[in-house]
Amino acid sequence: MSVIIGEKISLKKLFSDEFFFMIPEYQRPYSWEEENCEQLFDDIYESNRNNEYFLGTIILQELEGIGTGKKYAIIDGQQRITTLQILLACLRDAVIDTQFKNSNQDKIFQKENLADGIPEKVRIEVKESLFFRKYIQQDNGTVEIKEAAPKNSAQENMVNAVNIFKYKLANLTQLQIQSLIQHISQRCIVIYIATKNFEDAFKLFTIVNDRGLQLRRVDILKATNLSPSVMNESDLKKYAALWEQIEEDLGSELFEKLISYIRTIEVKEKAKDDILKEYENLIFSKNKILKGKDFIEYLNNYKAIYEKLLLDKDVLKGDSREIEYINLLNIMTDFLPSTDWIPPILYYYKRFKEEKILEFIKALERKFVADWVLGVTSTKRVVNMNSILRKIEMSNKSDEVIKSEVMGFDIRILRDKINGDIYSESYCKYLLLKLEYLESEHNIERRYNTISVEHVLPQSVNDKSPWRNCFSEEEHSNWKHKIANLILLSKRKNSSASNYEFKNKKERYFKGRISDFSRSQKILTYTEWTCKVLEKRQEDIIKLLVQ
Incomplete structure (x- = not known):
């Protein structure tokens, strides 16, 4: 390992003619958001002005000498250093006193120093160099930034950072601004670690990361x-x-x-x-x-x-099953409990392209949901998805995957689970959405936002209720939480209407409130809601879901 230099230094030294910085191409663009900038400002401003305030560790790779100083690539810390430069620019443009203004500008832009062989040079070279030069490194740039037209997210984040700092400084007096400049320059410190070798710098980067600092x-x-x-x-x-x-x-x-x-x-x-x-x-x-x-x-x-x-979901574009594909992916993406099913879909497409892609996704969804309903642990569900990945790798034809044993599950136990009380189960809402999918005509794309599960036969029925004419206490207990008695509403429940008798409930509660769900609309076609009706519905639903 090459020589490693490490030192605790103040910002007045970090942004002096001893240090020049550049952000390597492999670093991500400037990405600090308003919350990050606000937190940095508040932490600095509220820190004890009599003590040093630690701003973290930066890791540098030494590149070349510039006069009496050196140029470094920033391996870790570019977001913080860039943000500090933006803060210094805002302070420069907010303070009136010339000495304070010039001191801040010297930390941002190095004037030519012929005696020491230092050329005129920006303190930090960023990717958005022209934008940064105009609105940060140039005198009065943060004032003119209101006229900027950001072309990407990095530039937008820079504008947002300036606006946050300007807003904070607008509430301060000139004496408070001068005091803050002194505190940042003299008592805000960093630890820098530098080495000439990239590999050594990178090793330091990973070591610092392993010690828990917030590096992605x-x-x-x-x-x-x-x-x-x-x-x-x-x-x-x-x-x-x-x-x-x-x-x-x-x-x-x-x-x-x-x-x-x-x-x-x-x-x-x-x-x-x-x-x-x-x-x-x-x-x-x-x-x-x-x-x-x-x-x-x-x-x-x-x-x-x-x-x-x-x-984009355009893999079946122009195919008659395109909307069917889109609607299935919508409910999977929005309502399945994890995304462990996504790697198999990506890998299948890489191997087989569009060949029977909808058939594969249907088989994959059935397997994933069956495991969920059967109470398979999340760890075992991951194992099962990995088995599908291995099957895709070993197979030469799509049918070898779709019809494989890795897609199998115990249908008998699944039927028993769905046939039980499902209202309180985590998969209840998903199964009802799946029924909507299975019974809908796929002529338009469907997305569901606010949805709630409603009992047709109410959860609570007293002896004076009209429901007692159709359901004994035992029958009510048996049917109230079964899937046949549950429907989806596209709006939140109206609990005051939930105990209406069936005829009134249809008219006052369901009608006009369930337009997004075709199965729910069918409730309006029933003239009665009895044990016999529920038995037939339950049988049809189980057959539809299990097959």
Whole structure:
């Protein structure tokens, strides 16, 4: 390992002519949101002005000398350093005193120093260099930012950060602003760790991460795949841009999920370790996917598959079953208890494309829901999904997967479970939605937002209720929580109407309130609600769900 330098320093030294920074291509764009910026400002402002305030650790790779100083690549800490530069710019433009104003600008933009051989230079080189130069690094830039037209999320986040800081400073007097500038410059400190070797800097990055600081796993994975040790310099910018485009298109949360789905597809086992270690030990080291260009292109391929199958849902575009496919995916995405079923869908499409894709998804959904209803643990459900992944890998034809034993479950026990009282079960709402799906004409796309489960025969019936003419106490107890007696409403329940007798309930409660649900509308066609009606409904429902 090369020489490592570590030191606790104040911000006045960090942003002096001893340090110049650049953000490498593999780093993600500026992504701090308003909440992050507000928290940073409040923490600094409310900290004890008589004591040092610690702003965290930054990890740097030394690149070259600039006059009496050095230029560093920021391996960890670029979001904080960029935000501090934005805060200094806002303070520069808010303070009136020239000495304070110039001091802040010197921390943002280095004037030429012929004596020390230091050229005119920005303190930090960011990806959005022109935007940042105009609105942050240039005098009065934060005042002019109201005229900016952000072109991407990074620029939007910069504008939001400026607006947050300007709002905070607007409530302060000039003396308070000067005091804050002094506190930030003299008593806000960081620990910087620097080394000349990228690999050593990266190791430090992962060590700091393992000690619990808030670094995203995907950022470390990105650095691993955009390292100079696995990719030449001419490709680095291209693939860094591709990585950022994938994350921009999907959004951070979904992007991280896709990384996890790919791990599952490749490993086909329940995660037993940190995702970074599993990628390194179970994927990269075994050459399942090569680091660098291969992995990023592989990631982009799965991103396209995910968009086609689950976001755009246009895999059957023009097919007569297109809406049927979309509606099934909608209820699965919105109402299944986990997303463990997604990796098999992605992998199936990669292997077999559109071939019997709807048949596969129906079989997969039946298997997943059956496991859920049968009380299979979440861990065992993951194991079962991984069995399907292995079957997809071993199969040459789609039917070998769809008709495989890995899709099987005990139909007899499933029938018994659905035939019981389901109202209080976690899968109750989903089964009712599945019935809507099975009994609907798929001529329009359907999405469900606010839905509630309603009993037709009320949960509580007293001896004076008209319901007692049709249901004894024992019959009421037997039928009230069965699926035949339950329907979905597209609005919240009206509890004051729930005990109406059947005729009044239809007219005053159901009518006009259930337009989104075709099965619920059928209630209006019944002239009575009796044990005989419920027996027939239960039989039909069980047959429909189980088959």
